Amino acid sequence: MADIIQLLPDHVANQIAAGEVVQRPASVVKELLENAIDAGADVIKLIVKDAGKTLIQVIDDGKGMSVTDARLSFERHATSKIRNADDLFKLNTKGFRGEALASIAAIAHVELKTKQDTDDVGTCIVIEGSEVTSQDVVVTPKGTSISVKNLFFNIPARRNFLKSNTVELRHIIDEFHRVALAHPSISFSLYNNGSETFNLPVSNYRQRIVNIFGNKTNEKLVPVEEDTEVLKISGFVGKPEFAKKTRGEQYFFVNNRFIKSAYLNHAILSAFEGLLKNGTHPSYFLNLEVNPQTIDINIHPTKTEIKFDDEHTLYAILRSAVKHSLGQFNIAPVLDFERDATLDTPYNLKGSRTEAPKIEVDSNFNPFQESKPPREQQNSSFKKAPSEHWESLYVGLESKSNGSASNFSELTFESEESTSSLFETKVTPDKANATYQFHNKYIISAIKSGMLIIDQSRAHQRILYEDFLKDITVKEGVSQQLLFPLQLHFSSQELEIVKQLQGDLEHTGFVFSNVTEESIEIKGVPVMVPESEISIILEQLISDVQNEVPDANFSATDLLAKSMAKSLAIKTGQSLQKDEQEHIVNKLFACKEPNVSPTNRVTFITVGVDELDKKFI
Known part of the structure; x- marks a missing residue:
């Protein structure tokens, strides 16, 4: 029988890899933005047209690439981030897989312009469907500009699966938010169809959140800070009264990388227990710093899921930190057994001398004695009413009751409205359609x-x-x-x-x-x-x-x-x-x-x- 196993051509292998790396235009945005951050850029500009279907362009002022690096960057498994397998367990960079540019170039028209600071001129490479059509010398500023045009031009079936421009643009903006929130020390801007959508200057973390989600967000944030040997937490949670029906504003960052974790999300919900309305979700923007050797990032193609060595400890620390912040800023009630505010001395009496109260007792008082001598009555501070003529207390009551308009026989009492159950009700012919x-x-x-x-x-x-x-x-x-x-x-x-x-x-x-x-x-x-x-x-x-x-x-x-x-x-x-x-x-x-x-x-x-x-x- 003839051999049936054969090696796939590079362009076919790249298209298969693109199925994992590039699911939609937002996937390209994520990969290009992360590459720009790894290149040490201070200013990053993202330009999209038709929700990324026509154009996705990322321009940065990073360190750029040499002529050889520019060409090698489009080869499969080519990366500058790792050298051996051990590096996978101490990652501080993002684009370590080495398939992003190769996969993108397999399904789109790509133009790369890059220049290092030490070079006089840069390099321009044009690739269409994994085939390099040109490589020339070009005058370009320091950094890298990469344009991805006509996404999925050679895979019409994948292009037909894309959603409307509104939906695809939302996914692009979500990815932009995730990267921009993780790096407030970098300036970001986003242009959609020629109009500026976001312009985020360098700022602190709180100001970056406000710049993205609006000035009104500032009053909704409660700071969270916790530093332990296992985990360092910083960031903000939203006040319970501003919780939303949707899960939009929920961000976890582990070592400046956005992740999704249902387990850690449950820790946040547990901290908010009793403070949220049914069906609402709190917002949070939390940065978690852990030892890179205690996490495994390489378990999911999109790198948005991470495996932790000790999830239970992280859960407990995160829940306690959020709960503490809500109590510290008077968002949630706190039990304090050391002090009772009701026992505090009023301000106007502070420093004044206190005097013990005086108690006076009449030693001659006898409750069983009917009457006292006049002299004793004058000396005593307690006077007892005479018990004689007690019948006069009841004189006139009978006449008043007879002359009164009210009578116990005429009193009415309020009663609860009686309700009968479904099966006790007898349906009469005139209520057949009840x-x-x-x-x-x-x-x-x-x-x-x-x-x-x-x-x-x-x-x-x-x-x-x-x-x-x-x-x-x-x-x-x-x-x-x-x-x-x-x-x-x-x-x-x-x-x-x-x-x-x-x-x-x-x-x-x-x-x-x-x-x-x-x-x-x-x-x-x-x-x-x-x-x-x-x-x-x-x-x-x-x-x-x-x-x-x-x-x-x-x-x-x-x-x-x-x-x-x-x-x-x-x-x-x-x-x-x-x-x-x-x-x-x-x-x-x-x-x-x-x-x-x-x-x-x-x-x-x-x-x-x-x-x-x-x-x-």
Whole structure:
């Protein structure tokens, strides 16, 4: 039998490696930014067009590369970060794998310009699909500029799997945030389609967070500091009252490298126990410094997961540090057994001399003696009322009670409203279509063929969804004016999403009085929207736009209607009155698609009489 195993050509091997390294444009951004940081850059500029599908360019002022290094950097397993296997367990750099540039060059058009400070001229290399098309001498400033154009140009199937520009840009901004937060000593800037999105100067860690997420973030931060032999913690956590429905602002950095860890995240949630509302998540920006030899970074292709030698110790230290900070800054109550503030001496009495109280006792007082001599009564400070004529105390009571308008026979007593259970109620013929709420989750109604069971939350979502869709389409949303305008603060990219949806939001009933670079002011809301829910609705809407796909399959209008319906619908566990139950039933079956919710989940089921009869056989 002939041999069937053969070595793959380099360009095919590079495309396979690219499947691990480059999943989307954000993956290219991560690799190029990390290379710029390892090159010792002080200023890094990121330029993207069409969410990175057309162009991703990173310009830095690092030490640059020689002619030989520039050419070798595109070879597989070529890196300047490690020399032997032991270096993998004491890493302080980022791009140590040596496949990033080779993988990127296999699936895109790449142009590299680089120059060292000691050289007069630099090098320009152009590569298309792993093939070097040109290598020339070029005049360029110190550092490196690398442009990645037409990503996945030779793999159309991978390009078709990319999401919309909105979603892909969000992933790019997420990667930009992770790198920029880990290195506040480096200046970063981001340009999207020719406009400046971020300009982050060199600053301290707190100011870097504020520059990214807006000035309003400053008042939300609580500092966390802890230094032990095992772990050094620095950074900030958000105050509980500013917790969000989404997990957006949660960042762990281990030795200046962003990681994801469900275990350490649980330590933070445990520290916030009892301080958060249900369904909300705290924000945190924490830097963890550990010995590089106690962690293994090389366990995941994206290097966002790390294996620790002793996770339990890190968990306990992290939980205690966060809990201590929340107590230290009066965010959480603290037990102090050493001092009771109620026992402190008042300020106006401090330094004054205290005198022992005097106690006077009448030694001649006898409680069993009916009367005393006049002389003793004069000397005694205690006087006893004479017991004679005690009958006079009750004179007139009978006449008052007879003449009073009140009578015990006429008194009425308050009583609790009696409620009967579902099975004690006898359904009379005129109440054949009565509704009942079961476990504050389902609405049960009788029909001719049996019983109808409706999921109250999904049904209400369907009702609101069609109402909002109609208001947006017809542009006749009814608005109620707020007594005082409501000002909400968001980050710059969140405000961009709100601006994109502003027209559709106004058609539903929202009225915007002012939109700035850091906040929006709302003076009118739809009639059915309570003022307390406005910020929650907009946060949920922004999250849905960032995570879902509002492109050819879903319009922005449809997504807006779905998001608002999900936020405003009654929730499972909410008790409903009879008229509310009947209103939901009637409105549901007046909808065009009553069978499913906006997310295509069943809203009701029917149980026939035959099915019930079988249960009793």
